Amino acid sequence: MKVIYAACLIILSLLFTNALQAQEITGKIVDSASGKPIPNANIYLNGTYQGTSSDDEGNFKIHTSESHIPLVISYVGYQSQTINDYAGKVLTVLLKRKENILHEVTIGFNAMSRDEEMRLFLREFIGAVRRDCTISNPDAITFTYSKKAKQLKATADEPLIIYNKKLGYKITYFLLTFDYLPMQLSFAGNYFFAEDTAGLKPAEMSAILKARDDVYVGSRMHFIRSVWAENLIHEGFVVYDKFNNLLPDEKIVVTRGDEKFMRFYSYLRIYHGAYISNLEQWTAGKEIFIAANGYYEPNIFWNGDMAAQRVGDMLPFEFQPQKKGKKAIPAGSK
Numbered sequence: 001m002k003v004i005y006a007a008c009l010i011i012l013s014l015l016f017t018n019a020l021q022a023q024e025i026t027g028k029i030v031d032s033a034s035g036k037p038i039p040n041a042n043i044y045l046n047g048t049y050q051g052t053s054s055d056d057e058g059n060f061k062i063h064t065s066e067s068h069i070p071l072v073i074s075y076v077g078y079q080s081q082t083i084n085d086y087a088g089k090v091l092t093v094l095l096k097r098k099e100n101i102l103h104e105v106t107i108g109f110n111a112m113s114r115d116e117e118m119r120l121f122l123r124e125f126i127g128a129v130r131r132d133c134t135i136s137n138p139d140a141i142t143f144t145y146s147k148k149a150k151q152l153k154a155t156a157d158e159p160l161i162i163y164n165k166k167l168g169y170k171i172t173y174f175l176l177t178f179d180y181l182p183m184q185l186s187f188a189g190n191y192f193f194a195e196d197t198a199g200l201k202p203a204e205m206s207a208i209l210k211a212r213d214d215v216y217v218g219s220r221m222h223f224i225r226s227v228w229a230e231n232l233i234h235e236g237f238v239v240y241d242k243f244n245n246l247l248p249d250e251k252i253v254v255t256r257g258d259e260k261f262m263r264f265y266s267y268l269r270i271y272h273g274a275y276i277s278n279l280e281q282w283t284a285g286k287e288i289f290i291a292a293n294g295y296y297e298p299n300i301f302w303n304g305d306m307a308a309q310r311v312g313d314m315l316p317f318e319f320q321p322q323k324k325g326k327k328a329i330p331a332g333s334k
Helices: 002-021 114-125 202-216 220-229
Strands: 023-031 042-045 051-053 059-064 071-074 081-083 090-095 133-135 141-146 151-156 160-164 169-181 184-195 237-240 253-256 259-262 267-272 275-281 288-290 300-304
Touching (some): 042 059, 051 059, 114 151, 114 169, 114 184, 220 259, 220 288
Parallel strands (some): 023 090
Antiparallel strands (some): 023 059, 042 051, 042 071, 133 160, 151 169, 160 169, 169 184, 237 267, 253 259, 267 275, 275 300
């Protein structure tokens, strides 16, 4: 009887733990001006597979164990809204219509051709002009180019549908900003993933899994996960501060309860094999929330090899590698 009783307690404990970890996000999407429900709006956890659409009455429901990844609501013709505090709440989301903005079109001698603009955009946004990662609706993109500043800006009035055949993903990307200068690039957007591997042969699937692993190793996601797990060296990373001091995991990670934060003072230099990257903060000394899946608060910026990663290299937060990292050897060690 004691054994049965103990087993029951263990099962109940596990069920209770899972119930705490899982949650249901529910809500309604309405037009902020009219109060009318908005059907078919996209509701998703940014950078994941997890998402849904609102029904005819504007209602939605998502089951998830996440509590920190931003919840994004997007709909064509409306301003996207991001919600960070959604755990345990019933949401009413008011979407505002976008203002009708006349896009400036540059014509004449000083203009780039649209083909040239598109090639530049694909190179800087996708990562390269490559056939295995394509945008199915490029006509949704509007470009503005200044020859004097050599500046290219891009906007999109509908989500870009991106098929990454090399990694086997379909990405729905809501482009917020794209601003290119010869020595400077910034772009931002919200996006969610879907698998695009139906009907592939085993050999083709194997090649995709290998390609995903190759993109992951040494990436920003790999680094943040390694910081969270406090196994940087074993995952191939060596980290120094601005004074060239080698930083062990305990100098970077702060644990509070079941949450972890990355702590550094303005600057980190990161080595992974032959690749070198720099990580800097907008606010020096501020602790940055990080999660086991690689999510991190966005008020940091990257330079070097990790900064070269583009949309064509993105992986969903649910991704798990097939192979493990390689142990690093700090400079000066034998």
